[in-house]
Amino acid sequence: MNNIQNPKVSVIIPSYNHGDYIKEAIESVLVQDYTDFELIIVDDASSDQSVEVISTFHDPRIKFHKFIENKGAVETLNYGIKLSRGNYIALLNSDDSWEKGKLSAQVKILDEDPQIGIVFTNASFIDENNQILNKKDYPWADVFLQPNRESGEWLEKFFFELNCICHPSMLIRKELYSRHDLYNPGLRQLPDFSMWVNLFKYTNIRVLEEPFVRFRILSQDRNTSADTSINRTRNRNELYFIMHDFFDNVSDEIFIKGFQKHFRKSGLLSQEELLCERAFMYFNIQNEIAHIYKLIGIKKINDLMAIPKLKTVLEESYNFSDKEFFEITGSFSLFDYGEHPVVNTVIKSAKSGLRKNQFFFKLARKLYHKMFRQG
Template identity: 45%
Template sequence: MLPDDESKSVVGRAPLVSVVIPSYNHAKYIRKAVDSILQQGFADFELLISDDMSTDNSWDVISGINDSRIRSFKQEKNLGPVGNLVFLIEQARGKYIALLNSDDTWYPTKLDKQVAILEAQPELGACFTWADLVDEQGRETTGPEAIWNDVFRQPNRSQGEWLRHFFFKGNCICHPSMLVRKEVYLELGFYNPGLKQLPDFDMWIRLVKNFPIHVIQENLVGHLRDGNNTSVVSPENSARNLTELVEIFGSFFENLSDEVFVEGFGNDFRLKGVPATPARLKCEKLFLLLDSAFAHASGRAAAISSCIKNFSDPEFERVLRDEYMFNVFEFYRLTGQSGLGHYLMVAHNSQSMAISSSQTGSRVPAMGCRIARYLKGLARRLLRALRLR
């Protein structure tokens, strides 16, 4: 990693806010992004920019911007989008961390309004805003991308209500709208670099398990949607989304207090009006994952894995059998009819039938067609539900 000209480094007392921009191949956008930060009404910030070995002239643009609040870094090896972001957070000196993608913009009052809220409400872990989804000219998106226009315009919710929304609907928080206390990252950990599609979704789940958040119900971010974002529809991204969701759902209820879990999901429990014992809460989490996660296939795969581990607890097995009328033999049937193994077999059989029909010149059997339609429909529902960048 090479820092830019030392004369640009911020010295002296730590700023209140550290703004971070991970940069990669956005030479035509990054100057506009930086200018939207430098033109903020709030001025007590440092701006950290890390270029992750861009192959365009991004670094030339970055190094040509002169402002004493900027610290810029040129990476000598590619860190990846998550690694580059984590690097910047580690360098940050501010009490608060704000992110701007190198192709997005902020509106002039964003930081001022967010800092005021976090300073006045120390119990909050983070503050977010609504966002405009815009094209390259800064106009509200139209066409296929217009379905995302209202995704980030969310009400405020309790911690339990946020978790329930994430579980049933997916992500709805605009990443570049964030202002997060740095102590939150130090306590909960950084973004997981093993996640390419959903690192922010995983972070927000961990965040609201532990801290309340606030959303300013005003569009203060211009979020570019040009069809080239991380969530662009492709077979590879769809498969990666499903894989990452298995891991996210697998830990969705971990390290979650019983109080927040009951507050968020109590109305969805199978057994109501009974004491919330540890074994019963384990069972409720199992059935939520089996039946209700917005990406059904990933939720079921996570549920099966969790249930296998929990079956070693005799009390869990007893409560599941005697109170929820679900015994180990029903679980065996479930593992043969859903979960990772089932979907692998479906995909394998569908492919085999397609190959056989192409070799014989016959039409694909009706079952193969239904399987193919099901998998395509599943991918479409997933992409609609994720509502992510």
């Protein structure tokens, strides 16, 4: 039974210019077999027929709010979270939809296991005509099909391969937002990835294999976040912000479990040696965005060398002295990217077409178009 005043679940739909799809999104929530929810729809000053379509629904569980001026997707989602009254929060994009049984499957897990903070699901990718896209149609069609991992293993996955979690599939305990705060409005491209990096440091998660979300991919010419140099630059800058603080507040236990196989030194390590391993971790990336990690790694090592005790640990435990550091700073420019071979590889691959390990940036632009774009 639904408790309108005190629902267990708050479903939030941030709406923006999806008049062709918002009806399907809303209906997929209202027909869920789990009914103890409120549906909060926040429209971010859509310029199409979205508001008119939303206004045709008169279900008492719906709470509709509309902005007069466009505020952007992060502010829109945060506003919905602030309005929510449920213990659990779910998100649905205004051009996506759910399969029946999604909420009931996720609520059951959170109710039965207080150690799990978030439940995600797999998703089916669909096109503008609701046709399911397979890997032949869309190379990343299985990107959200992930095995369950412990916290350290998830962080290791994020550090080396970046985001692979379906944001609109989540059911999350609202208290986690209270602990970590809401989505960072200073991030436009990657606020969800930043959220997972921080939350996964202290909560357990579950990923369901069932594709309970129909995740729509719109054609490039309809993307408000197109493949532009501005968006690519912002994407890289936000990745720098996230990765710079990646290991902050990561316990030694979680760090060891997730990253030990990449350590430079084996055996039982001291606190100081673990700090060194965190800094050296940034030099393990070997792909088109390695220069971002290396920028961070150089700064981390430089900070360690400024502390006499840690400088001694670097020299004695890792045979890493001023000489080795100067070799790095002399071979890699912090500013002149154009002469760096890694960056030249990026430029070359961009001209030659899609490469496998570029998937994140292209997928992130798709996700941003759907969830974190501004008008």
